[in-house]
Amino acid sequence: MAMLLPWLLPACALGIWALLSLGGLAPSYLLPSPVEVLHTARDYIFAPPGSAPYAGRFVNDLLASLGRVGGGFALAVALGLPLGLLSGRLRFMRLFLDTFVNGVRAVPGIAWLPLALVWFGIGFKTTVFLVSLAAFFPIYLGAAAGAMQVNPLYLRAGAMMGLGRGRLIFTVLVPAAMPHVVTGLRLGLGISFAYLVLGELTGVPDGLGAAIMDARMLGRVDIIIMGILLIAVIGRLCDLAMVGGLKMFKSVRRLG
């Protein structure tokens, strides 16, 4: 029962979708049936490239999208994690960073799109910029909250057992802050996919976001729906992979 529960809601959605489309309640140019979308996906993923529009584009689109998400997310981690930990631990860093970070955070990410296009043009750089900007905040805030809530006795205990500043950070501060850090990373990765699609809607030639935007012009609702489903599945898989990878840290395995 507990094994099936996570799939109940997706199954219901699939059922309603099938009922609406196959039952003729929604015309197929607005809502293609699950079977049609499945065929579209088969061609998109497996057919030889060039045999039809969209045929075999999947691998290329996927790699392009993952490159942009990966680049943007990595940048957000590289900045957000250390700055977050610092501002969570040091009062002057918090005073120094908080006003600026929260001010920038108040601007919806989409408002940066025109500026990003002017600065970076259409493509990789704009998307990476948008993704890293959006993912930075949850990562920074998670690290800051985690570092702030670390039991000060743990730091004293570490110092009392002879650890210097640097080793205290890696062997006590980060592990103790880990639950919040992981939450921030997961939220950051989730929002990375949202801004990936936004960045790819601007006319780049490849990527999952580009595929669904092109499909709108061509009236291919089946491609749009397939693209949305693929993004959902890939986003979830990336989250699972990241959480799985983080399990190499004891603090993630044991404080989870």
Next chain:
Amino acid sequence: MSTRAPRKANGACLQVRGLGKSFGVNGRRMSALEDISFEVRSGEVLGILGPSGCGKTTLLNIIAGFLPHDQGQVLMHGQTVTRPGPERGVVFQEDALFPWLTVAENVGFGLRNGDGRAGRRIKVERMLDLVGLEGFGSYLPSAISGGMKQRVALARVLVLQPAALLMDEPFAALDAQTRGDMHSLLISLQRQLQQTVVFVTHDPEEAVKLADRVLVMATAPGRLRQEHRVDLERPRQVDSAAFLEIKRAILDGLGGS
């Protein structure tokens, strides 16, 4: 095991001289400790007794190097204490084990790579045996009782062979039975290791049961008021006439002001 840190037989291990400390509270300076002076000989067990809020934790934190002080000096084997270090092992009042490490990993935490992996493991296992936790090395702190946690807390500092063991009401949160077991453990460890111990308590019976010497503190500001020697064989009978006499004298000291 390697030899313990060299020390002069019966020489002063720890010296506290004219120590003063105040805190800023709501813009005012509140004096927490005033003119505290005492010495602890190597191998001695010193108990510091006082009511809640008299400054016991503050005093211990200053000796440990966690807190700066305003006046006076703290010397360890003649060297001024400026920061925490493994020669002053601390057992905290609250549970301060690392919850993401197993019991064995907690005990091995402060050991240096110099011993090698195998050497560290042997030290950890010996120490676990010594505190009566053989077989519990792979448990997480969340899976063991409060008494066992304090045994781990003791083990992780004793494995570093501290010149002085500092304990802040380490058994106050335990039930009477477990506290009694911990007292016996501490007495046997202290005898085996000739460990110098400074412990803080608000319980006169605990002080007389464990200490060679008891310093009694007064509140607001925290000062030393009296010193009592306890020249009784261990383990001590808490209902013997000699024990009760010392306890009475201490209680009288605590009561009057």
